[in-house]
Amino acid sequence: MTAIETAPPGAPAEGTRARVERAALDLFTLRGFEQVTTDEVADAAGISRRTFFRYFATKADAVWGDFAAHVTRLDELLAATDPAQPVLASVCAAYVEVNDYAVAELPLLRERMLLILTEPALLAHSQLRFAEVDRVVARHVAGRSGTAATDLVPRLVAATTRAAATTAFEAWLADERSALGTHLRQAFAELTAGFPGLLR
Amino acid sequence: MTAIETAPPGAPAEGTRARVERAALDLFTLRGFEQVTTDEVADAAGISRRTFFRYFATKADAVWGDFAAHVTRLDELLAATDPAQPVLASVCAAYVEVNDYAVAELPLLRERMLLILTEPALLAHSQLRFAEVDRVVARHVAGRSGTAATDLVPRLVAATTRAAATTAFEAWLADERSALGTHLRQAFAELTAGFPGLLR
């Protein structure tokens, strides 16, 4: 692996993070997350191992992109929902909207989510990232329903809607040609109606 | 840390695993999971670090006890449910029953679950163990509903009921004097009814 346009020290290093993400995604997809060392990723991105860990706190974080921004956007979408409609509907709508990606971004999203939901180490790590989402959702439900964010119902809504969203992602990944929004809407419909599909 | 009754090599080593579990649980609870090294756990249990990793594949596994047996029992309970009642009700009932612990076991369960749901590293690891549960549940739902275990609904039921159960566990841990079964039943009631508690 030879370095691609090695950045000089002290330089602005614009776009280094994105370059590392690409290198990591490529290698992980090609050979598997655990089979690739951080040394190899750093090398492919033209930086040192030490610098890799300055851009990403953990090896797993290189797969997630700017997830914090994603969570922030979900939070904003929740805050902007119509207070007249039921809370649960607001949460589902916000989930659908925050996952309404442009067509050009879909291949990257597929690559990321395929790794996250397929590789055991990344699946384990996902719990920590998704916990941030749960907190945001639970806080919103609590605010809207006049309860505490630590109460059962707000946390229940957060945990189950997130589980439903994750399952929808899995279904989307399994079907190359389907639309993510369709799976999300179907999953939320089943969930909010108490799984009527099981009463055949 | 001095060794407690060091087992001689070649000996049957009866009860060693249980002794290691106790030592691990004690140390993790006392000082935190990440702050305790496997060397210390092994030392406290009177074995070598190398032997620790023969009893437990990972440091986290020392907290889980015989979880595989737990999953097997859930599987059996699911198989024994009344086929006449709705599948979702069967799953919830099996969840409640598999978590109906004897009073004497509750302190140990509390200690385990508090660690698992509180320590980030253990929370991440839990996703891997819970995935086994999800597979069992999804398989049962698929069998009962005439669908494939990879379809959306079976996986949805597995993921959301498990999320509800985990949330119930959190509520139980937060309230020292409450009964686990109560939280589980309440969580499942909310879930299967589509969260009627939010329509105030």
Place this chain on the structure above:
DNA sequence: TGCCCCGTGGCACCCGGTGTCATTAGCCTC
């Protein structure tokens, strides 16, 4: 007595992650 089996411990090694320090480039000021 001699043999095999197997649980064990010791050792070296890999890899993820962290603290520390020296280097270097860009920039700002005098």
Place this chain on the structure above:
DNA sequence: GAGGCTAATGACACCGGGTGCCACGGGGCA
């Protein structure tokens, strides 16, 4: 234009989880 500050980088040493390998030693068996 020289000097000094800042920030990104890389090299190095170190820690801890996890693994492969081998040697030991006791119990059971022929």
